[in-house]
Amino acid sequence: MRASLIQIAVNEDETVEARRRRVASLVRERADAADLVVLPELWTTGAFAFDRFAAEAEPLEGATYEAMAKAASDAGVWLHAGSVPERDRDGTLYNTSLVFSPSGDLAAAYRKIHRFGFDKGEAVLMGAGRELVTVPLPETTLGVATCYDLRFPELFRGLVDAGAETLVVPAGWPERRRSHWTLLARARAVENQAFVLACGTAGTHASVPQAGHSIVVDPWGEVLAEAGADEEILTVDFDPAKAARTREQFPALKDRVLGLDTPGH
Numbered sequence: 001m002r003a004s005l006i007q008i009a010v011n012e013d014e015t016v017e018a019r020r021r022r023v024a025s026l027v028r029e030r031a032d033a034a035d036l037v038v039l040p041e042l043w044t045t046g047a048f049a050f051d052r053f054a055a056e057a058e059p060l061e062g063a064t065y066e067a068m069a070k071a072a073s074d075a076g077v078w079l080h081a082g083s084v085p086e087r088d089r090d091g092t093l094y095n096t097s098l099v100f101s102p103s104g105d106l107a108a109a110y111r112k113i114h115r116f117g118f119d120k121g122e123a124v125l126m127g128a129g130r131e132l133v134t135v136p137l138p139e140t141t142l143g144v145a146t147c148y149d150l151r152f153p154e155l156f157r158g159l160v161d162a163g164a165e166t167l168v169v170p171a172g173w174p175e176r177r178r179s180h181w182t183l184l185a186r187a188r189a190v191e192n193q194a195f196v197l198a199c200g201t202a203g204t205h206a207s208v209p210q211a212g213h214s215i216v217v218d219p220w221g222e223v224l225a226e227a228g229a230d231e232e233i234l235t236v237d238f239d240p241a242k243a244a245r246t247r248e249q250f251p252a253l254k255d256r257v258l259g260l261d262t263p264g265h
C-alpha cells in the first residue's frame with residue numbers, strides 16, 4: 001500500500017480559499033501515485049488561529065467537504081482530509097476529521113476527543129467528540145485520532161480493540177514540542193503494534209511555528225519516513241499485514257491485564 005502525507009504549509013499570506021484550491025490540486029496529483037492520502041489538522045484555518053475558528057467554521061458538508069470529496073474521487077484515492085472547524089446545527093464548534101472513499105463518499109467523520117489549550121483556545125472554543133472512529137479499507141483498518149489525542153494512549157487502545165491496524169493522526173503540532181511528537185508517534189506504534197501515519201503542518205500562523213516532521217512508523221517502532229520542516233509530500237510504501245504479523249510473532253497485546261484494583265479499594 002502506498003500512502004502520501006501532504007504536509008501543508010499554513011501561513012497567513014494565503015487565503016483559506018486559495019489554500020483549499022491548492023490542496024485539492026495536490027490531492028488530485030496523487031492519482032496513480034498513492035492509495036491513501038493524508039492531510040493535517042485544521043489546515044484551512046490553522047490549528048492555533050483561535051480567533052478565526054468561529055468565522056471560518058463550516059457545516060459538516062461545507063466548502064472543504066465538497067472540495068475534498070471531489071479531489072478524492074478525481075484522484076481515485078482514499079483521502080483522510082485532515083480536519084476542519086465544524087459548526088453543528090446547534091452552533092457548537094468541533095475539530096472534525098473527514099475521511100473519503102475513492103468514489104468521493106464520506107467514509108467517516110471524527111470529532112477530536114481531547115481538545116488542546118487547557119483553559120484557552122480550542123479547549124474552550126470547541127466541543128469534545130465522544131466517539132472512537134475506525135475506517136475499514138480493503139487492505140487495513142484505519143483508526144483515527146487528532147493531534148493532542150496523541151498524548152492519550154487509552155484512546156489508541158480503544159481503536160486497537162475496535163480493530164485498527166493503521167493509526168492516522170493529522171496534527172498542527174508546534175515546533176517547540178517537536179521532540180514529543182516524534183517520541184509519541186513511535187510509542188503509539190510500538191505499544192499498539194500498529195502503523196502510525198502522523199501528518200503535521202509546516203509554516204507559521206498565529207505566531208506559532210509548526211513542527212512539520214510528518215512521520216510514518218511501522219508496528220515495530222521503526223521510522224519508515226520522516227519529512228523535514230517545510231511543505232512536503234511524504235510518500236511511503238508499507239505492507240499493512242505487518243501489523244497482524246507483529247502481533248502474532250510478539251503477542252504482547254494478549255498479555256494486557258485489565259480492571260486492576262486501585263489503591264485503597
Ligand SMILES: O=C(O)CCC(=O)C(=O)O
Pocket residue numbers: 047115116146147148149151172173174177180
Ligand atoms: O500536545 C501538544 O503539544 C500539541 C497539541 C496541539 O497543538 C493540538 O492538539 O492542536
